[in-house]
Amino acid sequence: MDDHNHTSDPVTDQFTANVTSPLTADYSFLEINNTTTTTDNSLLTDHFGWNFDQSPVPELDPNGDGTSSVVTGSVEIAGDLSVLNPLASSSSSDDRPESSAASGEGVSSGKTMSLETGGKIKKKGPKRIRQQRFAFVTKSEIDHLEDGYRWRKYGQKAVKNSPFPRSYYRCTNSKCTVKKRVERSSTDPTTVITTYEGQHCHHTVGFPRGLITHHDYTRLLAPSSTSQQFNYLRSQLPQVGDHGTSQSSQSLPQLVSSVVGDHLSNEQTLTSFQHSSADQGLLGDIVSPTMRN
DNA sequence: CGTCTTTGACCTGCGC
DNA sequence: GCGCAGGTCAAAGACG
Numbered sequence: 001m002d003d004h005n006h007t008s009d010p011v012t013d014q015f016t017a018n019v020t021s022p023l024t025a026d027y028s029f030l031e032i033n034n035t036t037t038t039t040d041n042s043l044l045t046d047h048f049g050w051n052f053d054q055s056p057v058p059e060l061d062p063n064g065d066g067t068s069s070v071v072t073g074s075v076e077i078a079g080d081l082s083v084l085n086p087l088a089s090s091s092s093s094d095d096r097p098e099s100s101a102a103s104g105e106g107v108s109s110g111k112t113m114s115l116e117t118g119g120k121i122k123k124k125g126p127k128r129i130r131q132q133r134f135a136f137v138t139k140s141e142i143d144h145l146e147d148g149y150r151w152r153k154y155g156q157k158a159v160k161n162s163p164f165p166r167s168y169y170r171c172t173n174s175k176c177t178v179k180k181r182v183e184r185s186s187t188d189p190t191t192v193i194t195t196y197e198g199q200h201c202h203h204t205v206g207f208p209r210g211l212i213t214h215h216d217y218t219r220l221l222a223p224s225s226t227s228q229q230f231n232y233l234r235s236q237l238p239q240v241g242d243h244g245t246s247q248s249s250q251s252l253p254q255l256v257s258s259v260v261g262d263h264l265s266n267e268q269t270l271t272s273f274q275h276s277s278a279d280q281g282l283l284g285d286i287v288s289p290t291m292r293n
Numbered sequence: 294c295g296t297c298t299t300t301g302a303c304c305t306g307c308g309c
Numbered sequence: 310g311c312g313c314a315g316g317t318c319a320a321a322g323a324c325g
Contacts, residue, residue, distance in 0.1 A: 023298085025298095105309055152296085152297065152298085154298095154316095154317065154318075155300085155316070155317055155318080156298090156299075156300075157314085157315065157316070157317095158314095159314090159315085160313085160314060160315085166315085166316095168316070168317075170317095172296090172297090181316090186295070248313090
């Protein structure tokens, strides 16, 4: 892929990346009962300018009824390898001071706290620095995909050039500063764009109804799992412990279809995902162990 | 009663 | 400086 700037969709204008050199990473998506994620190569191509070194990937249907599928394969991500290490950009002490412990609300960018207007306490804070963000383009009829964490919706805004509003969620864990945005693509209403920002500092809170996280992936591989789909997946996917060695591993949580350039930053941000230990949830699969607390 | 969603107001950043 | 768009707050209401 050549060097280029890519901004393809007004709705996803945050997905901007300057590309300098290629790398390849694996991705896997799971779709179960039309509630969770699959991916569409053309979408990734459209949104990110990515090339796939493997054309549309095998689609398995454990139930034979079209309600479930596992999509695996690899995607070539073009980008500056120097920014692939999330540590380099997201864990510095200069990051947003979001962990004001008492309220768990942190310092918002929208409201600051040094002067008072209309009864609301305001304060001048440091310039906003976004944390690492990860975007997922998924096909789903529902907007808010279950990912094993609990989220509180704190806002919704209409988006320019899109008939669909964008929803803002924050992790309900008071010590966790992770946020996510959910919006439906204006060009393809069947797709949902979920953008995660930050890193969970805790484990998942329960068994998800939809999306399978690495945590759940581990559990579904356990002998106690009885779901037909899960049993099928168990037979198809590598056992936990096998997956850390091969770069071409297609284990489920090795999720890689997500790269978000921070449009507020001059530096492009590209991240590849290597899945790690269990019990980390979705972002745990994304974020390297050293990033976590 | 605790949790979550809705929604208008307010703030910041950016382009012109 | 101004206006626009995106992001967040927080009060009010809904819900279990």
